[in-house]
Amino acid sequence: MYGLVLCQARLDVELVVRSPTHVGGDGASDQVQGYRRRPSTRTKARGSETIELRRNGAKRPGESELALPIHRLGDGEFDLFVPASSFRGAVRHFLWKRLRRARRDQVTDARWAIDRPADRDDREDGADPTTAAYWEPRFGGVLMRHLFGSEARRGALRFSSLEPSHHRDQPAIPYSDREEVLFRRPRPTSPMRTLVRNRLDRFTMESTEGLRNFAAMEAGTTLTGNIQLDSFSWWQLGALGLALRGMQDGSIRLGRRGGTGLGRVDCRPTRLVLRWHRRVAPLEGRELLDTDGCLALLGREDADRHRGVFGDRRMFVPTMSERVPDVGDIQLAPAGPAGQWRQAEWTQSADGDPSIMNLLLGMTATLADTARSLSGGPHA
Amino acid sequence: MPEHYMNPFWFVPTDGEVGARFSVVGWGLAAADGPGEGTATDGDTELLTGRIHLRLKTLTPLHVTGAIDPPANGAMQHRHFYRRKDPAGAVRPVVEGSSIRGMLRAYVEALTNGFVSVYKDAYEKVDGSQDHNRGRHVGFRVGPEPKEGTRKAEWDRQRDGRFVFGDQERVHAVNRPDHLWAPASVARADGPGRFRDEVRLDAASVMFGLTGSGEDTGEADRMAIAGRVRIDDAWFSDDALQQHDSLDLASNASMGGPKPNKSSWWYFKPGLVRERSVRARGGLKRVAEFVGADQYRGRKFYFHQDPGRCVRWYRDNWRGLKTVATECVGGGRASEVFTIHFDGLPRSLVRLLVVALTPSQGVRHKLGGLRPFGFGSVEFDIDRIDLLMPGLDGLDLHAGGPWREASAAERSALLADGTDEQTRELALAHVGTCLVDPNAWKWMRLIATWNSNFVGTEASLFVYPPFKEPGGFARPVQSQAVRNVRVDRKRVHLPESRPQVLKQIPGAIASTNPTKDLDHYQETARNFDAVKKNARI
Numbered sequence: 018m019y020g021l022v023l024c025q026a027r028l029d030v031e032l033v034v035r036s037p038t039h040v041g042g043d044g045a046s047d048q049v050q051g052y053r054r055r056p057s058t059r060t061k062a063r064g065s066e067t068i069e070l071r072r073n074g075a076k077r078p079g080e081s082e083l084a085l086p087i088h089r090l091g092d093g094e095f096d097l098f099v100p101a102s103s104f105r106g107a108v109r110h111f112l113w114k115r116l117r118r119a120r121r122d123q124v125t126d127a128r129w130a131i132d133r134p135a136d137r138d139d140r141e142d143g144a145d146p147t148t149a150a151y152w153e154p155r156f157g158g159v160l161m162r163h164l165f166g167s168e169a170r171r172g173a174l175r176f177s178s179l180e181p182s183h184h185r186d187q188p189a190i191p192y193s194d195r196e197e198v199l200f201r202r203p204r205p206t207s208p209m210r211t212l213v214r215n216r217l218d219r220f221t222m223e224s225t226e227g228l229r230n231f232a233a234m235e236a237g238t239t240l241t242g243n244i245q246l247d248s249f250s251w252w253q254l255g256a257l258g259l260a261l262r263g264m265q266d267g268s269i270r271l272g273r274r275g276g277t278g279l280g281r282v283d284c285r286p287t288r289l290v291l292r293w294h295r296r297v298a299p300l301e302g303r304e305l306l307d308t309d310g311c312l313a314l315l316g317r318e319d320a321d322r323h324r325g326v327f328g329d330r331r332m333f334v335p336t337m338s339e340r341v342p343d344v345g346d347i348q349l350a351p352a353g354p355a356g357q358w359r360q361a362e363w364t365q366s367a368d369g370d371p372s373i374m375n376l377l378l379g380m381t382a383t384l385a386d387t388a389r390s391l392s393g394g395p396h397a
Numbered sequence: 398m399p400e401h402y403m404n405p406f407w408f409v410p411t412d413g414e415v416g417a418r419f420s421v422v423g424w425g426l427a428a429a430d431g432p433g434e435g436t437a438t439d440g441d442t443e444l445l446t447g448r449i450h451l452r453l454k455t456l457t458p459l460h461v462t463g464a465i466d467p468p469a470n471g472a473m474q475h476r477h478f479y480r481r482k483d484p485a486g487a488v489r490p491v492v493e494g495s496s497i498r499g500m501l502r503a504y505v506e507a508l509t510n511g512f513v514s515v516y517k518d519a520y521e522k523v524d525g526s527q528d529h530n531r532g533r534h535v536g537f538r539v540g541p542e543p544k545e546g547t548r549k550a551e552w553d554r555q556r557d558g559r560f561v562f563g564d565q566e567r568v569h570a571v572n573r574p575d576h577l578w579a580p581a582s583v584a585r586a587d588g589p590g591r592f593r594d595e596v597r598l599d600a601a602s603v604m605f606g607l608t609g610s611g612e613d614t615g616e617a618d619r620m621a622i623a624g625r626v627r628i629d630d631a632w633f634s635d636d637a638l639q640q641h642d643s644l645d646l647a648s649n650a651s652m653g654g655p656k657p658n659k660s661s662w663w664y665f666k667p668g669l670v671r672e673r674s675v676r677a678r679g680g681l682k683r684v685a686e687f688v689g690a691d692q693y694r695g696r697k698f699y700f701h702q703d704p705g706r707c708v709r710w711y712r713d714n715w716r717g718l719k720t721v722a723t724e725c726v727g728g729g730r731a732s733e734v735f736t737i738h739f740d741g742l743p744r745s746l747v748r749l750l751v752v753a754l755t756p757s758q759g760v761r762h763k764l765g766g767l768r769p770f771g772f773g774s775v776e777f778d779i780d781r782i783d784l785l786m787p788g789l790d791g792l793d794l795h796a797g798g799p800w801r802e803a804s805a806a807e808r809s810a811l812l813a814d815g816t817d818e819q820t821r822e823l824a825l826a827h828v829g830t831c832l833v834d835p836n837a838w839k840w841m842r843l844i845a846t847w848n849s850n851f852v853g854t855e856a857s858l859f860v861y862p863p864f865k866e867p868g869g870f871a872r873p874v875q876s877q878a879v880r881n882v883r884v885d886r887k888r889v890h891l892p893e894s895r896p897q898v899l900k901q902i903p904g905a906i907a908s909t910n911p912t913k914d915l916d917h918y919q920e921t922a923r924n925f926d927a928v929k930k931n932a933r934i
């Protein structure tokens with residue numbers, strides 16, 4: 018993000034699927050091509066003209082039409098997973114809405130502002146990322162660009178795939194054929210279920226396309242993954258806390274059909290690791306926060322200091338005040354690893370242990386402060 | 398005294414006042430790049446994010462079909478309620494959010510006279526006589542013709558080798574008024590269609606989203622809009638389940654299943670009477686065919702009634718029916734509290750959502766299966782409304798954010814409390830952003846008014862007309878009977894399509910067969926006046 022990684026954070030999370038979750042998989046599509054319709058003999062209750070959509074090659078009723086994504090594990094087996102892009106997209110969309118809402122004096126609604134080709138054209142036609150104009154909120158908002166990047170810069174957040182932990186103690190089944198995985202359960206314990214949708218004609222109340230099957234992860238599935246931040250700021254950890262709370266209260270849905278109750282997940286942080294270069298030392302010497310290190314960078318307008326990070330390229334950096342969170346209750350690791358990097362680590366000891374969550378929630382105050390400072394900044 | 402009761406369904410017309418249609422700018426969803434016509438009232442464009450915690454309450458037994466025991470002798474044996482794993486991992490009965498969402502969307506679309514978001518685009522002509530269960534003498538299609546050579550056209554051919562959509566001699570095109578079309582086709586223009594000022598969205602599309610349509614995926618994607626209302630599942634406890642009787646036919650047909658037909662004036666307004674030859678015992682017979690006009694009557698909704706009384710009536714009056722044990726959530730039960738989320742929804746539409754959940758004047762929803770027999774009358778009980786804390790407060794969770802319970806004043810405003818009970822929906826029609834079609838609301842009251850005192854009476858019986866019996870729905874009318882009808886002292890000549898003549902034919906042949914025109918059938922039913930009185934119309 019800044020050319021140099023001066024500090025890093027890694028948040029391990031465990032997601033428990035609370036309602037069936039469908040993420041469209043490879044080869045899964047609702048396009049007509051590749052599927053065939055056949056009259057069903059088992060769907061009488063839904064109307065005499067009901068048909069069932071099945072994927073070519075499916076031999077039994079109930080086999081999924083739209084499958085979940087499957088990938089090859091390190092041991093050569095296949096299994097379900099939720100791609101990092103889906104995880105990232107869900108979090109990004111949520112944070113976008115929340116941050117936009119907090120700064121409505123400058124923007125309207127994220128869903129309309131983010132992807133406007135007209136804006137893209139402006140950029141291609143000469144908008145210069147080194148000018149203040151580039152940082153106008155209509156291009157997506159400063160905070161979001163810091164978190165998720167833009168066409169000109171890399172974001173601080175990196176998401177991993179979410180992989181189910183259900184198979185850890187199960188015997189492996191040597192599937193080698195990808196199609197076989199799609200049409201059979203990847204593993205005996207894979208928590209897939211087939212959901213059925215039946216869209217009714219508003220004029221006639223007849224089924225429009227018959228019963229439509231698609232595969233989804235069953236409620237109760239546990240997924241694990243992590244989120245990493247490079248050269249993070251405290252408010253960015255606060256943004257993660259906001260996202261975690263969004264998952265817990267059902268505001269973030271994974272995958273498709275979230276509007277109909279699918280994709281609800283509960284998120285639990287299991288481990289938080291902060292690493293920093295010895296020159297930064299953000300937790301040990303708070304006085305350094307204002308004079309050195311990445312946390313101070315955002316507040317600098319001194320060209321010389323910027324040059325130290327960005328090289329000779331002139332870069333406008335918006336002003337953000339960074340309030341140091343109240344971290345008095347954080348216990349540093351007694352001794353970090355030797356060398357250039359030091360580390361602090363928190364591990365969730367039990368399901369009900371709120372320490373990491375409390376820490377992240379505490380940092381949301383910093384997020385609010387940062388957003389507040391932006392609202393009054395020169396780019397506002 | 399008419400012998401028949403009203404049919405279980407009727408239609409909310411689509412020719413009333415058109416509800417609000419605004420661009421995304423007009424709804425307040427995006428900043429205006431320039432002046433545009435049509436904008437919701439200022440206060441109504443404030444975007445609200447919040448949650449409604451509510452319960453689903455059953456008024457009559459509710460059945461959502463899960464597993465079905467395999468048919469025996471052509472009839473179903475047992476219909477189980479739908480079950481799924483709940484968030485805690487226990488398998489329990491559930492009404493999925495998708496079912497509730499579909500029901501609410503259909504209601505909002507009808508109430509606002511909005512776009513028809515779901516329709517079956519083609520009903521193929523199926524060779525066979527009228528008494529064949531699957532026969533359809535007049536095929537018809539609702540959607541536009543697929544372009545020749547497109548994947549869609551190719552697909553349609555593959556689906557049924559006998560049926561080609563371009564064949565106008567065999568397939569009737571059904572017109573839909575412009576205001577019922579979602580603006581997908583407008584997106585063809587350069588740039589993102591949804592930002593064009595002339596692309597107007599209706600209330601239901603903003604609330605529940607819009608799936609783009611088009612010849613290719615890219616075109617559809619450009620018009621797709623995410624919904625702003627999310628509906629979670631409503632869970633019931635196992636002890637809410639009871640066994641009730643429903644009915645089925647001992648054949649391939651399902652009793653009560655829709656069978657849209659253009660060879661009658663049932664789903665369609667009267668369009669044409671013509672003569673047709675059919676094979677029958679004793680050779681060819683010349684019968685009258687009542688071809689529907691090229692327009693649906695409207696959107697289909699079912700009346701409320703007591704399922705026990707309805708099932709008993711069929712048992713006593715119809716032959717060949719099989720009783721099916723049906724697992725239902727019993728009447729008078731409530732689900733656990735579940736949540737409806739709204740996210741960045743204009744204030745006017747939040748109010749519409751709340752009004753749709755709790756309609757006034759006794760209007761109630763119908764949900765699930767077996768609705769023609771009285772199952773599935775439901776209502777919602779709003780427990781609490783939360784709003785997202787505004788601005789920066791919503792970010793600072795350490796300070797207690799992001800949700801706060803709506804104050805009494807806010808809740809009252811959203812529930813439209815204080816508005817005259819008689820005019821709560823009509824207030825949405827005329828105050829601020831015009832949302833509700835008064836004509837649709839009148840019809841909704843006629844069809845969907847729930848009155849527990851009325852439902853227990855014989856006047857609330859709604860049953861299908863007899864099918865093959867004399868005077869039944871499937872019995873043809875001799876063409877001579879129509880020719881004998883005199884209008885202005887002149888005999889009717891076939892084919893006949895003049896509206897003033899068509900209007901008089903159903904009454905003239907009613908003694909022979911009263912089932913040929915739905916409106917006439919309903920209005921001459923023995924309980925029609927009582928139903929109107931119940932709805933205070």
